Amino acid sequence: MKITIIGTGYVGLVTGACLAELGNNVFCLDVDQSKIDILNSGGIPIHEPGLEEVVARNRAAGRIKFSTDIAASVAHGDIQFIAVGTPPDEDGSADLQYVLAAARNIGKHMTGFKVIVDKSTVPVGTAERVAAALQSELTQRDVDASFSVVSNPEFLKEGAAVDDFMRPDRIVLGCDANSQGEMAKEKMKVLYAPFNRNHERIYWMDVRSAEFTKYAANAMLATRISFMNELANLADRVGVDIEAVRHGIGSDPRIGHSFLYAGCGYGGSCFPKDVQALERTAQDYGQDLLILHAVEAVNAKQKQVLGAKIKTRFGDDLTGKHFAIWGLAFKPNTDDMRAASSRVLLAELLHAGATVAVYDPVSMAEAKRVLALDFADAPELLAKITYASDAMDALDNADALAIVTEWKAFRSPDFDQVKLKLKQAIIFDGRNLFEPAAMTEIGLEYHGIGRSVLTRV
Ligand code: NAD
Secondary structure, three states: OEEEEEOOOHHHHHHHHHHHHOOOEEEEEOOOHHHHHHHHOOOOOOOOOOHHHHHHHHHHOOOEEEEOOHHHHHHHOOEEEEOOOOOEOOOOOEOOHHHHHHHHHHHHHOOOOEEEEEOOOOOOOHHHHHHHHHHHHHHHHOOOOOEEEEEOOOOOOOOOHHHHHHOOOOEEEEOOOOHHHHHHHHHHHHHHHHHHOOOOOEEEEOHHHHHHHHHHHHHHHHHHHHHHHHHHHHHHHHOOOHHHHHHHHHOOOOOOOOOOOOOOOOOOOOHHHHHHHHHHHHHHOOOOOHHHHHHHHHHHHHOOHHHHHHHHHHOOOOOOOEEEEEOOOOOOOOOOOOOOHHHHHHHHHHHOOOEEEEEOOOOHHHHHHHHHHHOOOOHHHHOOEEEOOOHHHHHOOOOEEEEOOOOHHHOOOOHHHHHHHOOOOEEEEOOOOOOHHHHHHHOOEEEOOOOOOOOOO
């Protein structure tokens, strides 16, 4: 099929590449010329395992192209995926300016029937706004062309995006119950047929319910994390190991093991903004989502938990102290630092007078870009950050190591070397990578999250 992807970011590029891999002819549009240039010169603008190979293979086969040409992109695809960003507006609601601009662009150029697919995460009612924006352009041009707007929220996870897209748990599709909606449904059925060979993965529903499903999923996952983080903080006070508790409750099939890890808070481009946007939707409809207020508040506090533990140990004034940070990305296998906990910890340490050496396996370039923005008004603080060439290099002369991202490469370090390099053998582990008892045996002072177990002798 001929597919257009509008917005060639994390979601758009993965969607385009994977649909091309299935034999479709894909046109990826972006307004960012530099991104398109990178792609057209054989590069990949993001770090995503396996993506480079899929893009290269399909480019060579002539099944995927990248361009900023809007008219050509509209002419190309019978199905037009909108996969642009929906960042939070000042009031927490999803900023739909990019989505609506994409819709208007389609309306400015289309001549025959098109299926418009909202793949961006958008609030309930957005499909109607997309349809209205597109229709107003058609009316202005006096063109009588029909279309249908489908909601197809994306559930891929950064760091495992290609696998998630190729082997989805579910494909949520919201279509209108009219003749255009039926035509759209048929096209979507054909497009997604390769994913349904083993068993049916499509959940058909009305458009509004599909839009809501994405927010409900992310809000649920964020709630599990904040719930465990709050319990972990209590565990620290009462002398309980939250990891033992995690196993104890996760074994109940009604609860399950996933997303029960205590840590130093969730980040990324999705959970924080989607929780906020759902709260905003609720307010617009006169309801207060009390649980989600708490989820957000707990998470904001949790991002400060490592800084608080470090200050409890070293005092509020960290002048003259030097810390190593392992992990900058908001989670492993990505270079994405949007809303990353590392940024909160860095600010806390630098403002308290410390110097910091940081290391991340893939996000060092992104870190330099993002931190220059974070500390644009405080170049004297920015100058206190050094970028280490590897994990061990970051430890030299540090008073302690703080671990913020659970990269696999950090899971089994050479602890003798760690001890040797650190000025003080202290680890603040924001992702509970290690066993406290094993750390004590090795001779490391260990501070996890919710792991201050009191042992009776
Ligand atoms: P992104 O910022 O990586 O990519 C968006 C791209 O859209 C950018 O390259 C931007 O230049 C481009 N763009 C903006 N306006 C455009 C226009 N009018 N025409 C063409 N291109 C335009 O964003 P992302 O992380 O891919 O997220 C996209 C959407 O998918 C968001 O709504 C997000 O919430 C949702 N989502 C993201 C993830 C994720 O893990 N990143 C997962 C599921 C859903």
